[in-house]
Amino acid sequence: MDCDLAIVGAGPAGLVAARTATELGLSHCVFEAKHRIGGRAYTEHERFGVPVDHGCHWLEGAEVNPFRAYADRHGIAYQRSHRNEHLFGSGAWCPAEDAAAFSDYADQVWAAGREAAAAGNDVALAQVAPPSSRWAGLFGGWCAALTGFEPERVSTVDLARYDERWGAWPVIDGYGALVARYGAKVQVQTDCPVRRIDWAGGGVVLDTGNGSIKAKCALITVSTGVLAADRIRFEPQLPAWKRDAIGGIPMGPAAKVMVGVRAGFIDLLDSQYVRFDNGTSRTAGYQVRPYGRELVIANLAGSFAAELESQGRDAMIEFVLSQMDEMFGSDLRHAVTGADATAWCGDPHVLGGYSIASPGYADCRRLLGKPVGGRLFFAGEAVSLRAFGSAHGAYESARNAVHTIQGCLGPGEPPA
Ligand SMILES: Cc1cc2nc3c(=O)[nH]c(=O)nc-3n(C[C@H](O)[C@H](O)[C@H](O)COP(=O)(O)OP(=O)(O)OC[C@H]3O[C@@H](n4cnc5c(N)ncnc54)[C@H](O)[C@@H]3O)c2cc1C
Numbered sequence: 001m002d003c004d005l006a007i008v009g010a011g012p013a014g015l016v017a018a019r020t021a022t023e024l025g026l027s028h029c030v031f032e033a034k035h036r037i038g039g040r041a042y043t044e045h046e047r048f049g050v051p052v053d054h055g056c057h058w059l060e061g062a063e064v065n066p067f068r069a070y071a072d073r074h075g076i077a078y079q080r081s082h083r084n085e086h087l088f089g090s091g092a093w094c095p096a097e098d099a100a101a102f103s104d105y106a107d108q109v110w111a112a113g114r115e116a117a118a119a120g121n122d123v124a125l126a127q128v129a130p131p132s133s134r135w136a137g138l139f140g141g142w143c144a145a146l147t148g149f150e151p152e153r154v155s156t157v158d159l160a161r162y163d164e165r166w167g168a169w170p171v172i173d174g175y176g177a178l179v180a181r182y183g184a185k186v187q188v189q190t191d192c193p194v195r196r197i198d199w200a201g202g203g204v205v206l207d208t209g210n211g212s213i214k215a216k217c218a219l220i221t222v223s224t225g226v227l228a229a230d231r232i233r234f235e236p237q238l239p240a241w242k243r244d245a246i247g248g249i250p251m252g253p254a255a256k257v258m259v260g261v262r263a264g265f266i267d268l269l270d271s272q273y274v275r276f277d278n279g280t281s282r283t284a285g286y287q288v289r290p291y292g293r294e295l296v297i298a299n300l301a302g303s304f305a306a307e308l309e310s311q312g313r314d315a316m317i318e319f320v321l322s323q324m325d326e327m328f329g330s331d332l333r334h335a336v337t338g339a340d341a342t343a344w345c346g347d348p349h350v351l352g353g354y355s356i357a358s359p360g361y362a363d364c365r366r367l368l369g370k371p372v373g374g375r376l377f378f379a380g381e382a383v384s385l386r387a388f389g390s391a392h393g394a395y396e397s398a399r400n401a402v403h404t405i406q407g408c409l410g411p412g413e414p415p416a
Pocket of ligand 1: 008009010011012013014031032033034037038039040041054055056057058059060192193194195221222223226231232254255256344348349350352353354379380381382388389390391392394
């Protein structure tokens, strides 16, 4: 055997798994398909001269999030506050009453979803939402931003299980940078995709970009998008219950478009969040001048994000600029200093934004986390029942999985 545990993926879950394995004295190897660690936690520093998160940015579950505790220990800056929100629609900034009316409608829909879940109805959130409201379109976009899909494709039971207490605080220095620092000392073989896992014998044999390795067991932390696309071949193939579970928890699309704007052009105060209401879910939410930076970051999600991404980076940027024209005036185009867009749906190592159970499939999450054959273990955001779609859910799932693995393998050597 080359090691006790082979860890597939070095996103938040893979890095936490490696550090936990070290703590518990389990020998391990980590394989990462990309040239970098962090997965969907990625901060880009060069393009705009400031840290910009392409993936996770908010410390969800902030008060109990172990990455927040890590940020505290290491002086990584985050903002301990709620968003200051504005609403824009029909060519003008909307009065506060409109924003309050939208917020009331959203509260009603979430409450209806929780009620259905409590009654055991695992149905689409759209099915229980109050009938026709002028806010339904905008809510569709907001629901997609939070969950990955519009209310038609979101399970009430899955949603109700998410623990939404404890705040969501943005990381000023970048959540991706935080995760990269957390994982900096983990030994990872990057540019090293795992292509095949043979679990027919006593342990597991992984075919990787750097040859074959044998381990007692494997911890797979890739997204359900990657698993569903069979980008890792299992031999023998995964049992039907596991494949069904993967199919029940698809990846909702999520994307960001970043626009640099000349200093002084936008007069909104720092760190405003703007919802753009065009009466449909085909819209975006905007972080305007986050932390005083001369930037606007548009958050897109759901089927519309996937559709735009498939049309390419220029189409994504053009859509966002057209909404920004309306908000900030037609001179905007002259004030733009640069623009960029993410492409998570087309990224072969991710294939989407974050996981969300389809209506009727909420219980698939438990099955997703169940080991197979005592040697294939699973972790990652999609496995977390209470914090799916979030980096701290990935954290929690990985720690739990490595403790379970230690229970199966017996105690390892204490760390040196
Ligand atoms: C646009 C966007 C915004 C988000 N915003 C937030 C937010 O504000 N707050 C929050 O908490 N979360 C947010 N998330 C979600 C968060 O980023 C994820 O929940 C988190 O990164 C999941 O970690 P993970 O380790 O489970 O998976 P990943 O981050 O996907 O890591 C899996 C790793 O496996 C690697 N891999 C894939 N295939 C292979 C293979 N064959 N061999 C080896 N390695 C492989 C991948 O390259 C990747 O590095 C956001 C995500 C997106 C896309």
